[in-house]
Amino acid sequence: MADEAAQGGGISIHPMDQFKVEPLFGGDHVGMLTPTNVTLWMALAVLAVTLLLVVGTRGRAIIPSRAQSVAELAYGFVYKMVEDVAGKDAIRFFPYIMTLFMFIVTANFLGLLPMSFATTSHIAVTAVLAMAVFLTVTILGFVLNGTKFLGLFWVSSAPLALRPILAVIELISYFVRPVSHSIRLAGNIMAGHAVIKVFAGFAAIATIAPVSILAITAVYGLEVLVAFIQAYVFTILTCVYLKDALHPSH
Amino acid sequence: MAGDSHATTEGAMGALHDAAHGGTDAAHAASEAGMPQLDFSTFPNQIFWLIVTILAIYYILSKIALPRIASVLAERNGTITNDIAAAEELKLKAVEAEKAYEKALAEARFEAQKIATETRAVIKEELDVATAKADAEIAAKAAESSARIAEIRDSAMASVEAVAKDTATEIVGALGRPADAGAVAEAVDTHLKGDA
Numbered sequence: 346m347a348d349e350a351a352q353g354g355g356i357s358i359h360p361m362d363q364f365k366v367e368p369l370f371g372g373d374h375v376g377m378l379t380p381t382n383v384t385l386w387m388a389l390a391v392l393a394v395t396l397l398l399v400v401g402t403r404g405r406a407i408i409p410s411r412a413q414s415v416a417e418l419a420y421g422f423v424y425k426m427v428e429d430v431a432g433k434d435a436i437r438f439f440p441y442i443m444t445l446f447m448f449i450v451t452a453n454f455l456g457l458l459p460m461s462f463a464t465t466s467h468i469a470v471t472a473v474l475a476m477a478v479f480l481t482v483t484i485l486g487f488v489l490n491g492t493k494f495l496g497l498f499w500v501s502s503a504p505l506a507l508r509p510i511l512a513v514i515e516l517i518s519y520f521v522r523p524v525s526h527s528i529r530l531a532g533n534i535m536a537g538h539a540v541i542k543v544f545a546g547f548a549a550i551a552t553i554a555p556v557s558i559l560a561i562t563a564v565y566g567l568e569v570l571v572a573f574i575q576a577y578v579f580t581i582l583t584c585v586y587l588k589d590a591l592h593p594s595h
Numbered sequence: 596m597a598g599d600s601h602a603t604t605e606g607a608m609g610a611l612h613d614a615a616h617g618g619t620d621a622a623h624a625a626s627e628a629g630m631p632q633l634d635f636s637t638f639p640n641q642i643f644w645l646i647v648t649i650l651a652i653y654y655i656l657s658k659i660a661l662p663r664i665a666s667v668l669a670e671r672n673g674t675i676t677n678d679i680a681a682a683e684e685l686k687l688k689a690v691e692a693e694k695a696y697e698k699a700l701a702e703a704r705f706e707a708q709k710i711a712t713e714t715r716a717v718i719k720e721e722l723d724v725a726t727a728k729a730d731a732e733i734a735a736k737a738a739e740s741s742a743r744i745a746e747i748r749d750s751a752m753a754s755v756e757a758v759a760k761d762t763a764t765e766i767v768g769a770l771g772r773p774a775d776a777g778a779v780a781e782a783v784d785t786h787l788k789g790d791a
Contacts, residue, residue: 366637377639387648398660440657
């Protein structure tokens with residue numbers, strides 16, 4: 346297919362080029378403080394969150410405007426999630442979890458704009474988010490429960506002979522958590538964007554363009570769902586891990 | 596299907612790219628052929644800006660947005676509770692007002708009945724007094740009339756007696772005998788009594 350495309354119109358498909366981190370103001374070197382497209386799209390995410398949650402609620406109306414309704418909906422959605430999944434005493438972590446959710450959901454949706462840069466498609470970004478959750482939860486677990494937190498790995502309801510084996514499995518699964526937590530988000534976003542790009546490349550060939558455009562539409566629709574669902578999954582897993590730290594008993 | 600086309604596309608792309616650039620910047624080409632996600636040289640940059648972003652959002656949310664939304668939600672709940680309480684109160688008031696109205700209506704009806712009864716009693720009393728007065732007057736008049744009739748009859752009887760005596764005396768005198776006034780009078784009296 347690709348050969349045929351290359352012969353047909355000399356088209357080139359670069360599905361991964363959209364993920365390149367590039368300096369905003371020219372040059373090749375990407376230092377730690379260099380303003381890059383990452384900076385730009387993260388700043389836009391901050392702007393979008395501010396517009397929705399601060400500017401949208403500036404009326405403080407009893408009967409909310411449309412923007413205020415959405416802001417209240419987001420607030421209620423995450424608040425209820427924290428309360429239901431992690432328990433009432435996890436409410437003090439609500440601002441942090443709300444921050445995670447709002448950042449991921451806005452970054453995902455901003456990434457869906459044509460020509461944009463999806464910051465959450467980068468493993469570096471999601472790994473930092475996941476590690477922050479992992480470290481917070483682990484440290485919190487030991488601070489709140491002391492050595493009792495290790496009871497998370499010692500399944501007291503299982504037969505004694507099985508417990509060491511289960512402990513090993515539990516331990517491995519505990520340390521795999523940040524890996525799956527981060528790769529799930531980055532992988533989903535990256536794969537969807539790459540697939541759209543591939544179909545877009547084929548749209549240059551007249552004979553398969555209609556199919557290609559239809560496919561882009563379909564995948565885009567799917568990606569809109571994925572953008573929200575992955576933010577939701579990341580947040581709810583954070584709540585689940587937080588619950589383990591607050592109440593380590595099985 | 597998507598994965599297949601993906602793999603072949605990347606191969607073709609690599610070839611095209613090499614042809615185009617002729618491998619001028621080998622390092623660049625290498626990073627382009629792979630995933631930009633695994634280009635570790637950009638990690639410090641991404642991580643730095645991510646931390647800045649997260650701190651910024653956290654600051655904005657915890658200082659401004661979340662307290663504001665929480666207060667709006669609390670205020671709305673309060674308003675709704677208050678409004679429901681006020682509605683309940685108004686409903687009670689309406690029921691009370693209806694009761695008062697019913698009571699006033701019943702009182703008015705009772706009052707009207709009382710006034711009607713009283714009026715009827717007063718009228719009846721007045722009527723009785725007037726009737727009694729009229730009866731008394733009628734009785735007085737009747738008594739007076741019968742007294743006068745009796746008087747007239749008495750006087751008429753007296754006249755008849757006198758006339759009878761005179762006449763009898765005259766008749767006796769005319770028969771040629773000096774009449775004994777006393778005997779005549781006695782005889783007349785006896786006759787009159789016998790008549791009576």
